[in-house]
Amino acid sequence: MIVTDTTTDIEKRKATTRTVAMPADTNPAGDIFGGWVLSQMDIAGGIAASQRAQGRVVTVAIDSMSFIQPVKVGDILAVYTSISRTGKSSMDILIEAWVRRGQIGSREKVTEATFTFVAVDENGNPVAIPPLDQIPQYDDEISVAP
Numbered sequence: 539m540i541v542t543d544t545t546t547d548i549e550k551r552k553a554t555t556r557t558v559a560m561p562a563d564t565n566p567a568g569d570i571f572g573g574w575v576l577s578q579m580d581i582a583g584g585i586a587a588s589q590r591a592q593g594r595v596v597t598v599a600i601d602s603m604s605f606i607q608p609v610k611v612g613d614i615l616a617v618y619t620s621i622s623r624t625g626k627s628s629m630d631i632l633i634e635a636w637v638r639r640g641q642i643g644s645r646e647k648v649t650e651a652t653f654t655f656v657a658v659d660e661n662g663n664p665v666a667i668p669p670l671d672q673i674p675q676y677d678d679e680i681s682v683a684p
């Protein structure tokens with residue numbers, strides 16, 4: 539049975555991670571690697587998915603992604619997550635990456651994608667995701683519109 543979480547409203551989107559793009563994350567031309575942005579999204583999605591699953595998760599699929607804006611050294615990259623679908627052991631998480639230019643400028647959306655995570659046991663086998671009423675409140679997270 540497919541159960542859809544009620545966390546898709548923009549108000550329910552969570553600011554899951556924030557980090558600064560550093561010179562070590564650039565290619566030889568000085569631009570931030572797209573793969574670095576993708577890995578930041580995977581990290582944020584993994585946090586959201588493991589909190590929802592209350593355990594270990596693996597990334598099983600990523601839908602198509604296009605980069606709308608570049609990320610530059612010194613930009614703050616903020617990653618927002620919202621769970622859009624919960625199955626038996628799998629869940630889809632809408633993940634958006636935004637930057638704040640030069641650490642203080644206006645925010646711009648860089649990319650978004652839906653990642654699918656699967657809850658697994660210690661042997662890597664799929665396990666059921668617990669019902670929503672068994673999930674604790676994570677008060678350190680703010681629900682925000684980017």
Ligand SMILES: CC(C)(COP(=O)(O)OP(=O)(O)OC[C@H]1O[C@@H](n2cnc3c(N)ncnc32)[C@H](O)[C@@H]1OP(=O)(O)O)[C@@H](O)C(=O)NCCC(=O)NCCS
Pocket residue numbers: 596597598599624625626627628629654656658662663664
């Ligand atoms: C995720 C994994 C455990 C699923 O194993 P599996 O044998 O396909 O398990 P199942 O067929 O029972 O599927 C389990 C769930 O995953 C979903 N799923 C499996 N492959 C999928 C895919 N390619 N895309 C989307 N969902 C997928 C199934 O729909 C099912 O969802 P449900 O339980 O909500 O109905 C296995 O594919 C795996 O370990 N993959 C590698 C994950 C990994 O290492 N990621 C990091 C790469 S570096």
